[in-house]
Amino acid sequence: MILTLAFRNLFHDRIRLAVTLIGILFSIVLVAVQLGLYLGASKMITSNIDHANADLWITVYGAKSFEDGGMLLTSRERHQALATPGVKAVIPLIVRFAEWRKPEGGSTRVVLVGTDAEDGGLEPFDLVEGSWEDIKAPEAIAVDRTYFNELGIKGVGDTAQIANGRVRIRAVTDGVRSFTQSPYAYTTLNRARALFGDGDGTTFYLVQTVPGADVKQVQQDLVNRLEGAEVLTKEEFRDRSLKQWLFRTGAGVALIGGALLGILVGTVIVAQTLYSSTKDHLGEFATLRALGSSSGYIYKVILAQAGISAIVGYILGISIALIILVLSHNTALPMVMTPALAFWLFTLTVGMCAISALSAIMKVTKIDPAVVFNK
Template identity: 40%
Template sequence: MTTLAWKNPFHDKVRLAVTLTGIVFALVLIIVQFGLFLGFLDTTANVVVRSGVDLWLTAPGVPHVNGAAAFPEKRRYKALAVDGVERVERFALQFSQWKLPAGSQESVQVTGFDLDGGMGGPWNIIAGSIEDLRGEDTIIVDQLYLEKLGVKGVGDSIEINQRRARIVGLTQGIRSFTTSPYVYTSFKNGQNYTLLKEDETYFLLVKAKPGVDLQKLKADLRTAIPDVDVFTNDEMRDRTQSYWLFTTGAGVTTLMGAVLGLLVGIVVVAQTIYSATVDHIREFGTLKAMGARNSYIYRIIIEQALISATMGYSLALVAGWFVAKSSETGSAAILLPPEMAVGLFFLALAMCIVASVFSIRKATAIDPAMVFKG
């Protein structure tokens, strides 16, 4: 690294602060917008992604995981007979009415799963356990929604679809994209809360034997049970995410926000780096008069941009982490996964280098009047 490249950014503290502010602002904007987008995708399909399911069997034409229709439970036995299937569990996921203590109602999504198998069950349990759901009329809710649901925590009782329900556990961070929180319970309770008939289910969740080709198993299941749809877990995730992303205003807005955040961030960084580089134009002119080759000047400019990018990124990452952390207790998740943090670093480097390259032409085209001007 050249001495000039290393010392230039630190010499003018105000200029450095302005440059870093621009870069940090741009990167935090990208973190927030992309974090919201990733949070949106995660929230829409979290019950699918974390279900541990290999294949989903649904009634024909089910568009996404939150739009299930009931179908006969006895398809389960046909599925179990297909070679490669290890186990098949019933699963209920349906909207239902939660009666608040004050008498009004809130919509919830009752999630009834097989307590023995556990597929489609809750995660991040911070109070109680899945075993506690073996009791009659027991449920687990997420602590994010306690206030919304008008309860204080474990031990409280309310009514779902006019049936008693007692909170025996709490989860943390299981958000619902819709305004209806997930309420976890046993499949049997789920049938009751969603008014599902005894011999019906909303989904059949298939766990394949180890090493089984899922696409082949999917085809075999379709052949064996032609009156159900079969999806791999990834397909169900994609269907659900696509549905909420492209058919709702919120999805499109979040997507556009992420794209615009990226564009605005790029423009702000480009403007900041360009301005910081052009501030030193006279010095580059002097260097060129002294006999420096363009490559030497390119090197200084790019090194300066890399220093600014690295410092700006580090600060933005800390700020972004705090933003993401604070969103954990809010209704909208802002995710900052490691992959995004790494990608953002390379994005920051790329943005700064590209912006500095734009200023290079200006810096290396010597105007003698400028160099000699007093």
């Protein structure tokens, strides 16, 4: 009967129910979009780090992120690293911003990634046209199809100019977005060096350890050997890149702030509507009390109302969020929804509604059952 009464109380006043559901829906959509964008941004920022086959990253001191590695390392650091116990391989990786001159005129910035896949470090991922072998061809480069317009190209075979040389599109990735809005362009290590005229300089060294090696110990040994360089685990480098782009730029704070605002607005709307619903049904709750119901029974009715609102509001909210997810798929900043985020949003909705029920419960706590005789 608790659920029946809660359900009827809610659906008795459909306008108020609509306001409650819109409040929850608005809140869920806002939180889902904000956190979905946050996850999407995080995925973009760390995708190259996650796809790299490296236990440790050697960077120049103070490197801020994958895209902003700072000064170049030399082959000296590579030899020192290779001489460190527990190190199996040290793979160079070039990552630098570069000027992309469009075939029809105009220019934009790209992040040029120079990597040799046969080294086992980082190879272009999510290729939908062409292969790594194609990228090894003279002038070859791979870009993501999302950025064709921005790069002034139509697809495989088109040419452009990067820094000092001409490049030709030989492979295409799908879904490899850049948080900096400067598209990633993948080519071989030597071509990247040639385009920049950097000699044997490199932005990062990817360190692979021998099986069974203590990665932390290898990291410490490398730190002791390499002056002026930093040695970071994959997780540390991910965190540093995320911190740089999401928090130093304020983008992440804005996204999380938006999510918090959504939670706040949803809580206030649900609390307000639940409170007014409880106030309208106060006579009925007083009757229940007079009939001998415990306070707990009445609290359960109110919490059930909050719970039903949460479930219906969540289903509506997550449905709209999923539509936005699909629509955002081909944009520069796609939203991400994971089962964990969906579950977390459900927990958040239920929690938000339960907190919202507190004001109604406090109102009901003060019920004087004697009012049943004054009606």
